[in-house]
Amino acid sequence: MTAGIVIVGAGQAGAQLAISLREMGHVGIIALIGDEQYAPYHRPPLSKDYMAGRLPEAELHIRTPEYYRERDIRLITGVCVSSISPESGTLVLSSGEKLAYERLVLATGARNRRLEFDGREPPNVHYLRTRDDAHGLRGALEDARDVLIVGAGFIGMEFASVAADRGANVTVVEMADRIMSRAVSKEISAYTAAQHTAAGVEVLCSTSVDEFRRDTSGRVTGVRIGNEVRTVDLVLIGIGVIPNIELAEDAGLTVGNGIVVDAGLTTSDPAISAIGDCASHPRPEISGLVRVESVQNAADQARFLARRICGDTSDYADVPWFWSHQASDKLQIAGLSQPTDGSVVIGDPVSNRFSVCRIRDGRLVTVESINSAGDHLASRKLLASGVQVTEAQLRAPSFSLRTAHDYHPSGGGRTGPAYEPPLERKN
Amino acid sequence: MSRIVFVNPEGTAQEVDATDGSSAMRAALTGGVKGIDADCGGEASCATCHVYVEEQWLQRVGGPGLDEDDMLDFAACERRSNSRLSCQIRMDEDLDGLVLNLPESQ
Numbered sequence: 001m002t003a004g005i006v007i008v009g010a011g012q013a014g015a016q017l018a019i020s021l022r023e024m025g026h027v028g029i030i031a032l033i034g035d036e037q038y039a040p041y042h043r044p045p046l047s048k049d050y051m052a053g054r055l056p057e058a059e060l061h062i063r064t065p066e067y068y069r070e071r072d073i074r075l076i077t078g079v080c081v082s083s084i085s086p087e088s089g090t091l092v093l094s095s096g097e098k099l100a101y102e103r104l105v106l107a108t109g110a111r112n113r114r115l116e117f118d119g120r121e122p123p124n125v126h127y128l129r130t131r132d133d134a135h136g137l138r139g140a141l142e143d144a145r146d147v148l149i150v151g152a153g154f155i156g157m158e159f160a161s162v163a164a165d166r167g168a169n170v171t172v173v174e175m176a177d178r179i180m181s182r183a184v185s186k187e188i189s190a191y192t193a194a195q196h197t198a199a200g201v202e203v204l205c206s207t208s209v210d211e212f213r214r215d216t217s218g219r220v221t222g223v224r225i226g227n228e229v230r231t232v233d234l235v236l237i238g239i240g241v242i243p244n245i246e247l248a249e250d251a252g253l254t255v256g257n258g259i260v261v262d263a264g265l266t267t268s269d270p271a272i273s274a275i276g277d278c279a280s281h282p283r284p285e286i287s288g289l290v291r292v293e294s295v296q297n298a299a300d301q302a303r304f305l306a307r308r309i310c311g312d313t314s315d316y317a318d319v320p321w322f323w324s325h326q327a328s329d330k331l332q333i334a335g336l337s338q339p340t341d342g343s344v345v346i347g348d349p350v351s352n353r354f355s356v357c358r359i360r361d362g363r364l365v366t367v368e369s370i371n372s373a374g375d376h377l378a379s380r381k382l383l384a385s386g387v388q389v390t391e392a393q394l395r396a397p398s399f400s401l402r403t404a405h406d407y408h409p410s411g412g413g414r415t416g417p418a419y420e421p422p423l424e425r426k427n
Numbered sequence: 428m429s430r431i432v433f434v435n436p437e438g439t440a441q442e443v444d445a446t447d448g449s450s451a452m453r454a455a456l457t458g459g460v461k462g463i464d465a466d467c468g469g470e471a472s473c474a475t476c477h478v479y480v481e482e483q484w485l486q487r488v489g490g491p492g493l494d495e496d497d498m499l500d501f502a503a504c505e506r507r508s509n510s511r512l513s514c515q516i517r518m519d520e521d522l523d524g525l526v527l528n529l530p531e532s533q
Contacts, residue, residue, distance in 0.1 A: 044470060
């Protein structure tokens with residue numbers, strides 16, 4: 001049994017790590033273990049183009065299965081890891097196989113938070129995370145007339161768009177007072193909710209389902225919301241995720257809201273790293289640890305760790321970014337916001353092209369853009385450059401996100417930087 | 428089925444098969460071309476599948492769409508008049524033999 005790099009989890013993070021290691025010339029043994037039966041695939045289209053029938057199943061692959069074979073990456077699918085033994089540097093698979101590792105990488109991701117139902121889970125209540133989930137939901141949507149979505153996060157709202165496009169009656173129920181409240185400003189929430197309403201989606205905020213009514217077969221046939229009963233034939237639950245930390249916890253690693261890692265993405269055991277949705281990591285611009293659920297975070301942390309394994313010693317600092325397609329709009333976010341951040345709107349929401357700049361301590365921290373891909377990419381570059389933009393600069397009539405990296409830090413206009421901003425990202 | 432030749436910045440060419448109706452980005456990933464990241468899976472959201480279309484193919488490939496045009500201005504490598512996002516290039520038999528040059532980084 002020769003030890004090498006063992007990656008637990010074959011999602012975006014795990015797959016990208018294996019790919020990047022080989023691209024960077026790593027020649028050692030790499031094993032990539034996933035509990036689903038598929039080779040690694042792209043999750044973002046599952047709730048968008050794939051759900052809408054615009055993307056064939058074959059195009060979901062991150063790489064073809066042959067890619068891994070040809071590069072001597074041992075891809076093990078349909079298998080879970082039962083336990084890890086850090087003392088002996090080994091892990092045991094559900095197939096009974098025992099693997100030794102020199103370095104172990106946990107890319108275990110997250111799983112959907114589920115609603116508790118009495119007795120049997122209703123057959124028409126769906127969740128959306130995996131390819132199988134998406135396949136089942138897409139099939140169910142074909143015959144659905146009355147769709148209820150619980151939770152107005154990205155997944156819920158993206159599915160609402162697809163379902164409404166297909167002509168279903170769509171109701172979204174959200175406990176918070178606005179949609180996507182964890183992820184975006186109230187301005188973006190308001191704009192997007194209005195777009196959904198215009199597309200025929202009924203969005204009910206500050207509301208919860210009081211009762212699921214079921215027939216004798218266990219199917220949900222209706223819901224009671226307050227005194228009102230609505231007919232339902234398809235339910236999607238999108239109420240967030242739980243990081244998969246149990247393996248790490250059982251192995252004695254430090255865990256919290258995720259598997260705790262340092263700025264090099266190393267866990268409390270120096271031979272074990274964690275990346276992607278499951279990794280609770282420090283960031284230069286915030287205090288404490290953060291767990292980021294996104295493709296960018298998964299892919300960038302994987303590329304970062306591959307560089308580190310190949311000898312780089314920098315800290316992880318890539319700017320987070322996110323995107324979503326809802327109604328006929330493209331939402332893109334650069335940076336991490338907090339609900340308490342202030343907002344400055346650039347552009348006119350009536351034009352359907354604008355950005356909301358989020359402010360913390362008088363400085364720009366996040367940019368949320370609607371149908372403004374250029375502003376979004378410019379914002380990513382701006383945030384990565386380390387150039388500080390003040391609220392006063394943002395509020396100047398001449399301000400443009402696309403030229404902001406040239407601004408004088410004291411607000412003196414576009415006269416060129418007073419100091420040399422780093423050309424590359426901080427890491 | 429058509430073919431695409433990807434040329435890396437060092438000048439090394441790699442020929443891959445493309446499915447008609449599918450994107451040049453998808454062909455690159457399927458063929459294992461190094462230098463196309465395509466993090467967003469083809470949703471024109473990440474600008475990590477930037478290519479430079481070889482001049483002689485430019486007319487047949489056509490120019491970028493509105494969003495794509497906007498994004499190319501801020502891609503990791505310099506934008507040129509022949510810049511495209513390969514996820515937005517739909518392959519068909521007219522593009523058989525297409526030559527796409529890869530930038531230094533994505």
